[in-house]
Amino acid sequence: MNFRRRIQSEEPEINLIPLIDILLVILIFLAATTSFTRFQQLSVTLPQAGAQAIDPNPLRLAINKDGLFALGxxxxxxxxxxGLTNALNNAAGNQAEPVLLINADAQTAHENVVKAMEAARLAGIQRVNFATQQ
Incomplete structure (x- = not known):
């Protein structure tokens, strides 16, 4: 009879390094395949326009949806x-502080409105207003 005590075998241990490697690969896979959605249409609430008294004789610049400009x-x-800068300079004449009133169509591109504002800046017009509907 064998009365010797058995040598207890070591407890099984869990090796965490392969587990961490697998989790990092899964994380990289998820980061690479995630599609970020962009909003195609935003719900925008525009501010209300209050009527203020402006100068009685402003320069009126109209912009239609096709990108045509009319001054007066x-x-x-x-x-x-x-070209817009030259037209604004000619229309302003010798006014000390000319006021520009931009009447832009709701369907016009922002590019045209920004172009009108840039032309007003180059012409030295510092007071630019936008016509709105109530």
Whole structure:
């Protein structure tokens, strides 16, 4: 009879390094395959426009949805920024502080409105207003 005590075998241990490697691979896979959605349409609430008294004789610049510009009753042929600047300078004449009132169509591109604002800046017009509907 064998009365010797058995040598207890070591407890099984869990090796965490392969587990961490697998989790990192899964994390990289998820980061690479995630598709970030962009909002195609935002719900925007525009601020209300309050009517303020402006100068009685502002320069009126109209912009339609096709990108045509009209200063007063005259259609502007050169719609570049420099052409708009020249037209604004001619219309302002010798006014000390001219005021520009931009009437932009709701369907016009922002590019055209920014072009009009840039032309006003180049022409030295510091007071620019936008016409709104109530």
């Amino acid at each position: 009753a005259n259609l502007i042929a050169d719609t570049s920024t420099q």
